[in-house]
Amino acid sequence: MINIESLYFCMAAPIFIALLFMRGKSKIICAFLLAGMTICLLSASINSFIFVLTGMSADDAAIFIAPVTEESMKLLSLLFFFLLLDPDRGDLLSASVMTGVGFACFENCIYLLPSGAEDTSFILLRGLAAGVMHIICAVTMGLGIAMVRKFRKMAAVGILGVFSLIVTYHATYNLLISAGGQARIIGCMLPVFTASVMYLSIHIHEKKEQKKLPGRS
């Protein structure tokens, strides 16, 4: 067993000190890496509390509780950034990506350190499946907030919609992973597949936008 608060302190303290010496966009990136790790710590505590309170099985807790708490915490951090500092689209996307990265990295440490990180399949599962899934969820949230920000009137409902979509995706991944067998394999491939589709869609969309710019053929 490891004490996750101690682990958090060891990882977060150097980043926090580094933040004091950073300026501009790199400061935002570093701050949200730290925010992602903090959110992971808080989510783990809240999940454990609700798990004990409801008396659910571990699998049920992973499917019914964890997606809601983890994604709400990520959403709150991004909303805080969005409402207080009104960042531009690029900063918002960078912040969302780094929140996902910080969350995924800290969660991987929590899972891998006690088991000694000797099982290759488990390492791949944590790195390429769960890690990528958290980044996808965070990026989708960032894209969603960036999209609805232009329309203040429906920003709240739009954000709630995006949040629901992300929670459902996260819960589906957890359901597949907890099932074992072929479902687990499909679950492992789901985040990489989704990330590829998302990357291609964004890439194609950006290319089309560039072509529309005046002065380009």
Next chain:
Amino acid sequence: MTDAATWENLISLLQMLTMAAAGFWLLYRYMAAAAVPAVYFLAGSFFCSASADLFFLLYNFLRGDAPQYFSAADIGWIGSYFFLTAALLTIGQQRAGIWPSAALTAVTVAVNLLLSYLYGHFFTNMLWAAAMVPFAWLVGKGLPRPFYLSLCCFLLLELDLFLSWGTVYIILDASVTVSLLFVCYAFRYEIPETSAVSDGE
């Protein structure tokens, strides 16, 4: 698995595939129409519904039973209402009086209260109501335009679905899928007005 459960799963599978296909079709069809945020919200609604169906089906398939608690499927279905509400807010330009909105909202609230009375789960039903009531209000404001009519049919079928069981439930579930296809088709009538609204943003 009983025959009814098999049919229910089959309809859910068809609904999921239809919603996903409709979402992609919307994005493909209207991507060229510049600055139409309602397209994204409507597609988001279909994707949300499809992912909720996927979760529900997978849970049924892997665990042999429907989810016992308020699940991600419920969150996804509720989320599709939020997306639809956002799409309606984007389109704007509602003209009808207050009565259609009041009637639809009253029916929505009444059904959700009735469900709470019949089955308990007051909190869950209130979450559904919180998503459905603003949607019902906005749908009423846009009647009798084709897009709003199709949304009205969808809402009423969904409310009927909540109160039904057995074969009726299966038939209504299939009808909801068909009504969403009409929503997808009727959306074409809102495109010029949407563009006009977004130009003013």
